[in-house]
Amino acid sequence: MKTRWMALMATILLAGCQQAPSVRDAWVRLPAVPGRPAAGYAIVRGGSSGNDVLTSVASPAVARAELHESMASHGGMMAMQPLPKVAIKGTVGFDPGGKHIMLFGLSNDLRAGGTVPLTFGFDDGTKVTVDARLVAAGDPAP
Numbered sequence: 001m002k003t004r005w006m007a008l009m010a011t012i013l014l015a016g017c018q019q020a021p022s023v024r025d026a027w028v029r030l031p032a033v034p035g036r037p038a039a040g041y042a043i044v045r046g047g048s049s050g051n052d053v054l055t056s057v058a059s060p061a062v063a064r065a066e067l068h069e070s071m072a073s074h075g076g077m078m079a080m081q082p083l084p085k086v087a088i089k090g091t092v093g094f095d096p097g098g099k100h101i102m103l104f105g106l107s108n109d110l111r112a113g114g115t116v117p118l119t120f121g122f123d124d125g126t127k128v129t130v131d132a133r134l135v136a137a138g139d140p141a142p
Helices: 002-015
Strands: 022-029 036-045 052-058 064-072 078-082 086-088 089-094 099-104 117-124 127-135
Touching: 022 117, 036 117, 036 127, 052 064, 086 089, 089 099, 089 117
Parallel strands: 022 127
Antiparallel strands: 022 036, 036 089, 036 099, 052 086, 052 117, 064 078, 064 099, 117 127
Protein backbone atom coordinates (compact mmCIF):
# COMPACT_ATOMS: atom_id res chain seq x y z
CA MET A 1 0.00 0.00 0.00
CA LYS A 2 2.82 2.42 0.90
CA THR A 3 4.57 1.80 -2.45
CA ARG A 4 1.34 2.45 -4.36
CA TRP A 5 0.77 5.71 -2.44
CA MET A 6 4.36 6.87 -3.14
CA ALA A 7 3.96 6.10 -6.86
CA LEU A 8 0.71 8.07 -6.96
CA MET A 9 2.32 11.07 -5.23
CA ALA A 10 5.30 10.98 -7.64
CA THR A 11 2.90 10.97 -10.61
CA ILE A 12 0.98 13.94 -9.23
CA LEU A 13 4.17 15.91 -8.57
CA LEU A 14 5.56 15.21 -12.04
CA ALA A 15 2.27 16.19 -13.67
CA GLY A 16 2.53 19.59 -12.01
CA CYS A 17 6.03 20.22 -13.38
CA GLN A 18 6.23 22.52 -16.35
CA GLN A 19 8.83 22.18 -19.05
CA ALA A 20 10.69 25.44 -19.70
CA PRO A 21 11.32 26.81 -23.20
CA SER A 22 14.48 25.58 -24.91
CA VAL A 23 16.82 26.75 -27.67
CA ARG A 24 18.96 24.57 -29.94
CA ASP A 25 21.06 24.72 -33.11
CA ALA A 26 21.99 28.38 -32.59
CA TRP A 27 24.42 29.96 -35.02
CA VAL A 28 25.50 33.40 -36.19
CA ARG A 29 26.43 34.45 -39.72
CA LEU A 30 29.25 36.97 -39.34
CA PRO A 31 29.09 40.03 -41.62
CA ALA A 32 31.10 40.16 -44.85
CA VAL A 33 32.09 43.74 -44.05
CA PRO A 34 33.50 44.49 -40.58
CA GLY A 35 31.34 46.89 -38.61
CA ARG A 36 28.09 45.70 -40.20
CA PRO A 37 25.50 43.70 -38.23
CA ALA A 38 25.45 39.91 -38.06
CA ALA A 39 22.41 37.65 -38.22
CA GLY A 40 21.58 34.98 -35.66
CA TYR A 41 19.49 31.86 -36.11
CA ALA A 42 18.17 29.11 -33.84
CA ILE A 43 15.29 26.77 -33.15
CA VAL A 44 13.19 27.87 -30.17
CA ARG A 45 10.81 25.42 -28.56
CA GLY A 46 8.10 26.60 -26.22
CA GLY A 47 7.59 25.11 -22.80
CA SER A 48 4.69 22.99 -21.71
CA SER A 49 2.54 26.03 -20.85
CA GLY A 50 2.02 26.72 -24.56
CA ASN A 51 2.00 30.47 -23.85
CA ASP A 52 5.67 31.37 -24.16
CA VAL A 53 6.61 34.70 -25.72
CA LEU A 54 10.18 35.50 -26.73
CA THR A 55 10.84 39.15 -25.95
CA SER A 56 14.61 39.56 -26.25
CA VAL A 57 17.97 38.14 -27.21
CA ALA A 58 21.17 39.48 -25.66
CA SER A 59 24.89 38.76 -25.68
CA PRO A 60 27.88 40.28 -23.91
CA ALA A 61 29.65 40.26 -27.31
CA VAL A 62 27.24 42.70 -29.02
CA ALA A 63 26.00 46.20 -28.33
CA ARG A 64 22.39 45.22 -29.01
CA ALA A 65 20.28 42.46 -30.51
CA GLU A 66 16.86 42.78 -32.14
CA LEU A 67 14.26 40.25 -33.24
CA HIS A 68 13.48 40.72 -36.95
CA GLU A 69 11.51 39.12 -39.76
CA SER A 70 12.24 39.14 -43.49
CA MET A 71 9.30 39.20 -45.87
CA ALA A 72 8.51 39.89 -49.49
CA SER A 73 7.39 43.46 -50.11
CA HIS A 74 6.01 45.19 -53.19
CA GLY A 75 7.57 44.00 -56.43
CA GLY A 76 8.99 40.86 -54.83
CA MET A 77 11.79 42.70 -53.03
CA MET A 78 12.70 41.42 -49.59
CA ALA A 79 12.21 43.75 -46.64
CA MET A 80 12.99 43.39 -42.97
CA GLN A 81 11.01 44.62 -40.00
CA PRO A 82 11.72 44.50 -36.25
CA LEU A 83 9.51 42.34 -34.07
CA PRO A 84 8.81 43.44 -30.48
CA LYS A 85 8.11 39.83 -29.48
CA VAL A 86 7.50 36.37 -30.94
CA ALA A 87 4.85 33.97 -29.65
CA ILE A 88 6.38 30.51 -29.33
CA LYS A 89 3.67 27.94 -29.97
CA GLY A 90 5.38 24.59 -30.34
CA THR A 91 8.64 25.15 -32.24
CA VAL A 92 9.63 28.32 -34.08
CA GLY A 93 12.58 28.43 -36.45
CA PHE A 94 14.69 31.54 -36.72
CA ASP A 95 16.07 30.91 -40.21
CA PRO A 96 17.60 32.82 -43.12
CA GLY A 97 14.82 34.52 -45.06
CA GLY A 98 12.40 34.48 -42.12
CA LYS A 99 12.50 35.34 -38.44
CA HIS A 100 16.05 36.02 -37.26
CA ILE A 101 18.13 37.97 -34.75
CA MET A 102 20.04 41.07 -35.86
CA LEU A 103 23.23 41.58 -33.85
CA PHE A 104 24.66 45.11 -33.86
CA GLY A 105 28.04 46.32 -32.60
CA LEU A 106 29.85 42.98 -32.60
CA SER A 107 32.99 42.51 -30.57
CA ASN A 108 36.12 42.56 -32.75
CA ASP A 109 37.20 39.30 -31.09
CA LEU A 110 34.53 37.16 -32.82
CA ARG A 111 35.92 34.74 -35.41
CA ALA A 112 34.39 32.04 -37.59
CA GLY A 113 34.73 28.63 -35.95
CA GLY A 114 34.23 30.06 -32.46
CA THR A 115 31.09 30.58 -30.42
CA VAL A 116 29.22 33.45 -28.85
CA PRO A 117 26.74 33.22 -25.94
CA LEU A 118 23.16 34.24 -26.76
CA THR A 119 20.58 34.66 -23.99
CA PHE A 120 16.95 34.31 -25.05
CA GLY A 121 14.54 36.14 -22.72
CA PHE A 122 10.87 35.25 -22.32
CA ASP A 123 8.01 37.35 -20.97
CA ASP A 124 7.68 35.23 -17.81
CA GLY A 125 11.29 36.01 -16.84
CA THR A 126 12.76 32.72 -18.08
CA LYS A 127 16.20 33.08 -19.67
CA VAL A 128 17.89 30.44 -21.80
CA THR A 129 21.58 30.88 -22.70
CA VAL A 130 23.20 28.89 -25.49
CA ASP A 131 26.54 29.04 -27.30
CA ALA A 132 25.93 29.95 -30.93
CA ARG A 133 28.42 28.78 -33.56
CA LEU A 134 30.07 31.54 -35.57
CA VAL A 135 29.99 31.08 -39.35
CA ALA A 136 31.87 33.22 -41.89
CA ALA A 137 29.88 35.25 -44.42
CA GLY A 138 30.64 32.96 -47.38
CA ASP A 139 30.53 29.61 -45.58
CA PRO A 140 27.56 27.24 -45.79
CA ALA A 141 25.03 27.23 -42.96
CA PRO A 142 25.63 24.52 -40.36
